[in-house]
Amino acid sequence: MYTNELIKKSGFMKKAVFFSFACLPLLFSGNVNAQKSFKGLENLFTVPKHYSAGFAASAPVIDGDVTDAVWANVPWTDDFTDIEGDRQPAPYYKTRCKLIWDKDYLYIAAVIKDPDVWAYVKNRDEIVFQDDDFEIFIDPLNTTHQYFELEVNAINTIWDLYLPRAYRNLGSGLTSWESGVRSAVKVQGTVNNPSDKDQGWTVELAIPYSKLNVKKTPAEGDFWRVNFSRVQWETTVNKGKYIKNKDAAGKNLPEHNWVWSPQGLIAMHYPERWGYLTFSSAADGAAQPAFQMPYAEKQRNYLWLVYYRQKEYEQKNGRYAPSLKELDIAPEFTVDGTTSALEMEAGNHQFYVSVKAAGQPVITINQEGLVQVLK
Missing domain, CATH: 3.30.1300 (Pantoate--beta-alanine Ligase; Chain: A,domain 2)
Incomplete structure (x- = not known):
């Protein structure tokens, strides 16, 4: 189950990943002594992004159509960027999402632009990121332990994981956890057909709080740590099938990891680096309160x-x-x-x-x- 790719995604601590992001805003930027203490770790202390989710006036129909009226006035996240931030080029395909909530569910709608939509992983809880995919990471308790990951590909195959602790701390993902997620995908084009060009695919998800280790429904001002990721492989076409590009040794070239809130290193399993999702009682689409870092x-x-x-x-x-x-x-x-x-x-x-x-x-x-x- 835990392939080299999965180990790489887990982000075991390597000194080589500590590089400088001097151009980005830092949480300690006003303190000179603090700057000295953090030298060499700047990439791990850039300010995470924030999104305020409004309360859903009505629940969306989970059919993969993100143009439904319920989503019309809900703001998008920023376009996804490279997982390392400005150190790497901006993604060449657009990804973004939007969120609303009610007393039972967190709802997510995402748009994944791609001229070549493909997906071959069909069975639930197989390693979905072997395909291009969309990923959700949720730490409701803000402890970096007991958090959750969901992955979905363009044929709506789901991989959901519960992580008692991060891989870097010798944790493991438990696929026996069932998220109770309801999901649907809609493709703007065709799947696994290299003979045409597509626009991309959209996905809707409804994630029940009852499966997320939270004791109560979120309330006004509550926040969770979350992030969203898109895995994008470089491919060529061989005999009518998308094949991952390989290096001189015959190994798959590394995938692109495009995220909402930059991690600062090539590892999603640093929950302290995820963004802030706040819950607002204001109706979806209404002006949301400004976020003040606690x-x-x-x-x-x-x-x-x-x-x-x-x-x-x-x-x-x-x-x-x-x-x-x-x-x-x-x-x-x-x-x-x-x-x-x-x-x-x-x-x-x-x-x-x-x-x-x-x-x-x-x-x-x-x-x-x-x-x-x-x-």
Whole structure:
């Protein structure tokens, strides 16, 4: 089940992926000392994108037609970009989506432009990204654990996964989880027919909250961490079939990964890098409230700073650093005029970091990337 491609998508920590995105906005851009601490990790701290989903006046019919009246006034996301952001060229085909919600479901409509629509994976829970596909990632609890992935191709084959923790932390995807998703695809053209040119395909999905480990229906102002991805393979036609292009050694060339909110590295399974989906009680299509990054989210960046530095340190030394000083990270930092304190306990193979500020709940992270809010 876990092919080389799946391992590559999982994003095991490699120092080589830490490159600079100096041109992009950074969450710590106002603090010179912080900039020094984050040097070399800028790609992992660009500001994630945000989308506000309005409340559905009526539920869409899940038939793959995204031109239905229920979607007419719902804003689109930004067009998808490369998974690494501005470091790579912009995608050459357009992808975008829109979202609404009601008391039972999150609804997603997506448009995938493509002049050559193809899909060969037919069985549910096979590895759908072996085809061109559209992917959804949802972390309702914002812990980077117990999150969900759904993939769909142009013939509406679904692969849904529950991940107790990320692959980088030796987690595995559980295909026994059933998402309860309702989905439909509509192709603007033909499938698996290289003799013509297509416009692309559209997909609608209805994802029930009851399957997403949430205890209540979302409410005004709640947010989830989400991202959307499109896998696009380079192909040629051989005997009437689309065949993936190969390198000199006969291996498939790497696929393109185009996403809504740039990850900063070629790995989707960094949930802390996903965008913010907020739930608004305003009717779909109505003006949505502006998004203000919660202070706790800004604090979390310093927990992730420690996490990434500890992983680098472990790669080099075979153990975790015993102190923040060893990592060259200051025990205090100031964001928006408020000072927070970092504390770390660490052994050779474990660490536990907390961040505290007056009037704020304590937030923690451990060596498995589990983020918790202590109330």
